[in-house]
Amino acid sequence: MFSQQERERKKKRELNPAWRGVGCLLVVVIGVLAWYFAGWFLGANSLNQWVFLPREAINPPGLPAFFAGGMLVRIIMTILAMLLSFTIINFIYAVAFPLKPGETDVAPLKRDRRKRSTRR
Numbered sequence: 621m622f623s624q625q626e627r628e629r630k631k632k633r634e635l636n637p638a639w640r641g642v643g644c645l646l647v648v649v650i651g652v653l654a655w656y657f658a659g660w661f662l663g664a665n666s667l668n669q670w671v672f673l674p675r676e677a678i679n680p681p682g683l684p685a686f687f688a689g690g691m692l693v694r695i696i697m698t699i700l701a702m703l704l705s706f707t708i709i710n711f712i713y714a715v716a717f718p719l720k721p722g723e724t725d726v727a728p729l730k731r732d733r734r735k736r737s738t739r740r
Contacts, residue, residue, distance in 0.1 A: 650705050651698070658697035662690055 665671055678690045721727070 646709075650702055654698045654701035654705065655694075657701050658694045661697060662694055 665673065673693060677693055679688050680692055683692065
């Protein structure tokens with residue numbers, strides 16, 4: 621009886637393999653969108669001067685020519701945009717599907733409702 625309950629519990633916790641594909645696709649799509657957002661932001665920033673970027677950040681000395689022309693700043697902006705978007709997605713998911721305590725979890729602590737004394 622216990623082994624059957626254990627098998628049912630494991631089967632209930634298993635993730636459908638299709639969701640792994642959805643997650644992988646989401647990572648790729650968010651990465652591509654973040655790359656284009658970083659390019660748009662750097663182009664608009666050069667026109668509007670929202671954030672000061674020194675010349676050494678755009679063309680860093682001592683690095684290979686691949687990083688010239690703002691490539692290093694674009695890569696950093698892409699990583700920041702990806703982190704921000706994953707944070708927003710995780711927050712929305714946590715609000716939409718909160719964790720439910722299971723049978724082995726400890727119940728929430730009860731607050732003591734006694735009045736505090738107003739001694740000074």
